[in-house]
Amino acid sequence: MRPVRLFFDARYIRTDFHDGISRFSAELARAVAELAATGGSTGERDVQVIFLIHDDAQIPLLPEGARTLKIHAPTSAKEPFTALILNRHRPDAVFSPMQTIGSLGRRFKLILTLHDTIYYRHRTPPRDLPASVRFGWRLFHLSYVPQRFVLNRADVVATVSETSKRQFADVRLTRRPVIVLGNAPQRLEELLPELPAGANPGLERGAEVPKRIVYMGSFMPYKNVETLVRGMAGLPGRTLHLLSRISPQRRAELEAIAPNGADIVFHGGVSDTEYAALLDDRAILATLSLDEGYGLPIAEALAFGVPAVVSDLEIFREVAGDGALFVPAKDPEAFAAAVRELDDDAVRERIIAAGVAHSGEYSWERTAGTLLAEVRRLAES
Numbered sequence: 001m002r003p004v005r006l007f008f009d010a011r012y013i014r015t016d017f018h019d020g021i022s023r024f025s026a027e028l029a030r031a032v033a034e035l036a037a038t039g040g041s042t043g044e045r046d047v048q049v050i051f052l053i054h055d056d057a058q059i060p061l062l063p064e065g066a067r068t069l070k071i072h073a074p075t076s077a078k079e080p081f082t083a084l085i086l087n088r089h090r091p092d093a094v095f096s097p098m099q100t101i102g103s104l105g106r107r108f109k110l111i112l113t114l115h116d117t118i119y120y121r122h123r124t125p126p127r128d129l130p131a132s133v134r135f136g137w138r139l140f141h142l143s144y145v146p147q148r149f150v151l152n153r154a155d156v157v158a159t160v161s162e163t164s165k166r167q168f169a170d171v172r173l174t175r176r177p178v179i180v181l182g183n184a185p186q187r188l189e190e191l192l193p194e195l196p197a198g199a200n201p202g203l204e205r206g207a208e209v210p211k212r213i214v215y216m217g218s219f220m221p222y223k224n225v226e227t228l229v230r231g232m233a234g235l236p237g238r239t240l241h242l243l244s245r246i247s248p249q250r251r252a253e254l255e256a257i258a259p260n261g262a263d264i265v266f267h268g269g270v271s272d273t274e275y276a277a278l279l280d281d282r283a284i285l286a287t288l289s290l291d292e293g294y295g296l297p298i299a300e301a302l303a304f305g306v307p308a309v310v311s312d313l314e315i316f317r318e319v320a321g322d323g324a325l326f327v328p329a330k331d332p333e334a335f336a337a338a339v340r341e342l343d344d345d346a347v348r349e350r351i352i353a354a355g356v357a358h359s360g361e362y363s364w365e366r367t368a369g370t371l372l373a374e375v376r377r378l379a380e381s
Contacts, residue, residue: 003048004379006372007086007108008032009096010051011074013058020296021115024160024183025097026061031368033063047372050091075133080104093375095158103153109378111371112154113181116164116293116315117171120144122222144171152176155378158371160294163315179374184362185299188276209343210307212283213240216275216297219250224311226257227288227332233259234336240286241278245269279306284339287311288329295319299362302355307348309338323355 010029014022032049039045051066053059054073062068071085072078078085083106086094093109094101103110119125125137140146151157151174159165160183168178213235217223225242232240242254245268258264270278279285285301285308292315298308302323310316311329325338342348 003046004375005090005092006032006036006047006049006375007069007089007091007094008049008051009074009094009098009101010058010062010068011054011071012097013053013061015055015057015061020294021097023186023296024115027184027186027364028097028181028367028371029066030063031364032371033066035365035368035372044372044376047375050089052086074098074100075130078102083108083110092379095371095375099147099150099154099157109156109375109381110154111156111158111374111378112151113158113160114147114151114164114168114173115160115183117167117173118291118293121291122220124220144173148173156374161315161318163318164293179370181367181371182362183294183296183299184364184367185296185303185359186272188272188279188300188304191273191276192280208282210282210284210339210348211238212278212281213238213286213339214243214278214283214301214306215241215286216243217287217289218244219246219254222290224288224290224329225254227330227335228286229254229258229262229264231332231335231339232262232264234333235339236261238339239263239265241265241267243267243270243275243278276304279304284309284342286335286339287316288327288335289313289316290329292316298324299359303359303362305352305356307342307351307355309335309342321354321358323351323358325351 008029010025012021012025018026029051036047036049051062051068053068053070059068069089080102081104082102083104087107091108095111097113099112099114119141123138123141125134154176157174157176157178158181159178160181162180165178165180168174215225215228219225228240246266251266279301283306285297285306288311292313295316298310298316298319301308302320308320308324310320310324310326312326325341327334327338
């Protein structure tokens with residue numbers, strides 16, 4: 001019996017730097033290829049994975065020896081007709097880490113992914129998209145109707161968290177079954193040259209009172225970075241590190257509200273290695289978003305043995321478990337008090353231990369297993 005042919009849409013893997021979708025695609029691609037080749041604990045090697053690309057430069061970012069099929073870019077005018085192109089290559093199933101792949105006339109099973117519903121609440125599209133795509137993005141998110149139409153074209157819809165799955169159900173976003181393909185954290189300890197690859201950070205990283213407060217994320221209004229800045233009034237002797245790229249106008253806005261004497265460093269963008277090094281040095285991860293789709297920096301920090309202070313959101317409760325202190329998003333005094341609470345060795349050790357344990361529940365291997373099991377089920381049906 002021939003193996004199940006799974007086409008994995010890897011066209012969203014960036015060749016310059018990873019954004020959220022790109023990292024999700026690359027990490028899941030690696031885990032799926034490995035699990036399909038080895039069979040994992042079940043020994044099932046009945047799935048053949050072919051990766052869809054649109055640029056030869058994506059090949060080095062895929063697992064070594066990966067089979068590829070080059071087609072158009074996902075922003076191409078050909079995208080609505082992708083299924084007609086893929087039909088010629090006889091896939092049994094196609095998985096896309098997004099939901100926009102064309103399905104007209106498809107003769108295969110289809111799994112589409114919608115990571116979250118945050119763009120219905122905050123409709124600003126990614127700035128690196130063409131102007132026409134950004135305009136269409138805004139129109140698309142004015143109502144749930146277009147999204148329902150898109151998702152109902154699939155056999156199965158995937159998302160990255162139980163919170164998103166519940167939100168889909170709340171607004172009746174799809175009639176299709178929804179599976180959770182958990183977003184696993186990047187292992188930052190592997191980026192530190194002084195630690196062997198795969199080493200467990202343990203609790204040593206939290207042995208000293210934290211002096212760094214690290215924020216990794218954008219500066220869009222719903223990220224609520226203003227409250228982090230204002231909270232520094234109650235945190236003398238600490239430094240707030242704002243890592244991401246920021247426009248001159250947005251930086252000026254935050255500098256204008258900074259308390260007198262507050263130590264705030266604007267990095268303007270950092271590499272993954274620089275990010276790991278900043279977290280490695282007596283740090284706390286902080287984010288006070290008013291809304292969020294997931295919260296990957298929190299998961300990364302917890303897996304790294306770094307405590308977190310975060311706003312009290314449902315998705316952050318799912319991502320962090322007991323590995324963070326939760327505060328009201330708009331309360332700078334509560335934020336500062338939570339940071340000071342982590343000065344207590346017992347509290348800090350408890351939070352770090354809980355975070356490391358909770359992060360262990362997420363792995364790309366487990367997520368790949370869920371995806372391959374669903375592909376097998378669809379092929380049998």
